[in-house]
Amino acid sequence: MSATGEMAGHGYYDHHSLAQHSAGSFGFPLLERAAAAVPLDDATGALVIADLGAAGGANELEPMRLAIDGLRGRGCERAVSVVHTDIPSNDFSTLFENVEGSPDSYLHQPGVFAFAAGRSFYERIFPGASVTLGWSGIAVHWLSRVPEPVPDHVYCAFATGDARAALARQSAEDWRGFLTARAAELVPGGQVVVVGGAASDDGTSGAEALMDALDASLRDAVAAKRLAADEYAAMTIPTWNRTAAEFAAPFAPDGSTTAAGLTLVEQGFQVLDDPYLAAYRESGDADAFATAASGFLRAFTEPSLIEPLDRPQPERTAIADVVYAGVRARLAADPARFETRWRVALLRIARSA
Numbered sequence: 001m002s003a004t005g006e007m008a009g010h011g012y013y014d015h016h017s018l019a020q021h022s023a024g025s026f027g028f029p030l031l032e033r034a035a036a037a038v039p040l041d042d043a044t045g046a047l048v049i050a051d052l053g054a055a056g057g058a059n060e061l062e063p064m065r066l067a068i069d070g071l072r073g074r075g076c077e078r079a080v081s082v083v084h085t086d087i088p089s090n091d092f093s094t095l096f097e098n099v100e101g102s103p104d105s106y107l108h109q110p111g112v113f114a115f116a117a118g119r120s121f122y123e124r125i126f127p128g129a130s131v132t133l134g135w136s137g138i139a140v141h142w143l144s145r146v147p148e149p150v151p152d153h154v155y156c157a158f159a160t161g162d163a164r165a166a167l168a169r170q171s172a173e174d175w176r177g178f179l180t181a182r183a184a185e186l187v188p189g190g191q192v193v194v195v196g197g198a199a200s201d202d203g204t205s206g207a208e209a210l211m212d213a214l215d216a217s218l219r220d221a222v223a224a225k226r227l228a229a230d231e232y233a234a235m236t237i238p239t240w241n242r243t244a245a246e247f248a249a250p251f252a253p254d255g256s257t258t259a260a261g262l263t264l265v266e267q268g269f270q271v272l273d274d275p276y277l278a279a280y281r282e283s284g285d286a287d288a289f290a291t292a293a294s295g296f297l298r299a300f301t302e303p304s305l306i307e308p309l310d311r312p313q314p315e316r317t318a319i320a321d322v323v324y325a326g327v328r329a330r331l332a333a334d335p336a337r338f339e340t341r342w343r344v345a346l347l348r349i350a351r352s353a
């Protein structure tokens with residue numbers, strides 16, 4: 001089965017990605033350390049920073065600025081090319097509008113140039129030994145494909161038996177593919193920082209209650225004959241939140257260089273607060289909580305659940321409206337029950353010099 005990890009377009013994701021933004025910020029100290037450590041030789045060509053899994057770009061401006069500041073602070077005067085990458089169906093128009101138009105954009109600095117590449121990060125994107133610094137924020141939990149649909153739920157964390165084993169294998173294969181590609185692309189001594197959607201050792205991502213609300217609402221749509229049973233059965237959100245052990249598996253346990261030529265320099269783990277529930281606790285406004293949290297959920301799940309349906313666009317939109325309204329109603333009825341505390345892995349990875 002093919003799958004798509006794309007986000008909702010036309011800026012919708014950018015306006016509903018508060019959780020991703022707060023997750024990314026935990027990686028900033030690692031990015032600063034990476035910018036302090038990568039080699040700055042006297043070459044005259046542009047130095048390349050790769051942004052892997054950029055979406056609409058709103059959450060990428062700050063890390064790119066930090067990376068550039070770190071390099072400039074070391075006296076690096078080389079031109080810098082920032083290359084935002086994502087899958088081909090990504091909302092690249094919004095990305096370019098943000099990079100060009102945002103007052104916060106790194107592009108306002110002299111000697112900095114912005115580009116984009118529409119290619120999966122599980123494959124080679126860049127020429128060999130051409131990338132000095134890489135960044136990936138909340139993107140590597142999207143799998144390249146779903147090996148088989150998860151029976152009786154749309155969220156992979158609820159998979160059991162053979163379906164679970166197949167997903168774990170796909171996740172391991174994808175992660176090795178990601179690392180193999182970066183090992184080839186990084187300059188010797190180059191580094192990549194990955195803030196990855198993660199799981200606790202028991203496999204939970206922290207979003208189980210929210211995903212249950214989505215699954216229940218989809219089942220309601222089947223019961224109401226808005227959605228066919230076989231349409232629901234084929235639905236799986238193509239994500240796998242890796243445990244710390246799964247992230248570390250391809251690396252040598254003693255921190256020495258692996259076969260791919262990469263070392264895991266730092267590995268951290270963070271449990272995020274729920275920004276939507278925190279706002280609710282301040283305001284007491286359950287409707288505002290439900291609107292924000294269901295909008296967040298819609299931004300990253302509608303493209304993989306509803307968009308693939310073999311129906312005209314207006315029907316798909318109507319189904320999505322009903323499904324996410326169902327989620328919204330569940331959330332409004334009992335906000336605390338849907339507290340979502342995502343787990344995030346923080347990884348700094350270096351190619352041997």
Ligand SMILES: C[S@@+](CC[C@H](N)C(=O)[O-])C[C@H]1O[C@@H](n2cnc3c(N)ncnc32)[C@H](O)[C@@H]1O
Binds near residue numbers: 024085119140143
């Ligand atoms: C949750 S968004 C995160 C975007 C952004 N980095 C942020 O922090 O808000 C995940 C992004 O990863 C992208 N993505 C999913 N699978 C990918 C792949 N195989 N290669 C490149 N990007 C991918 C999605 O299209 C999406 O834009």
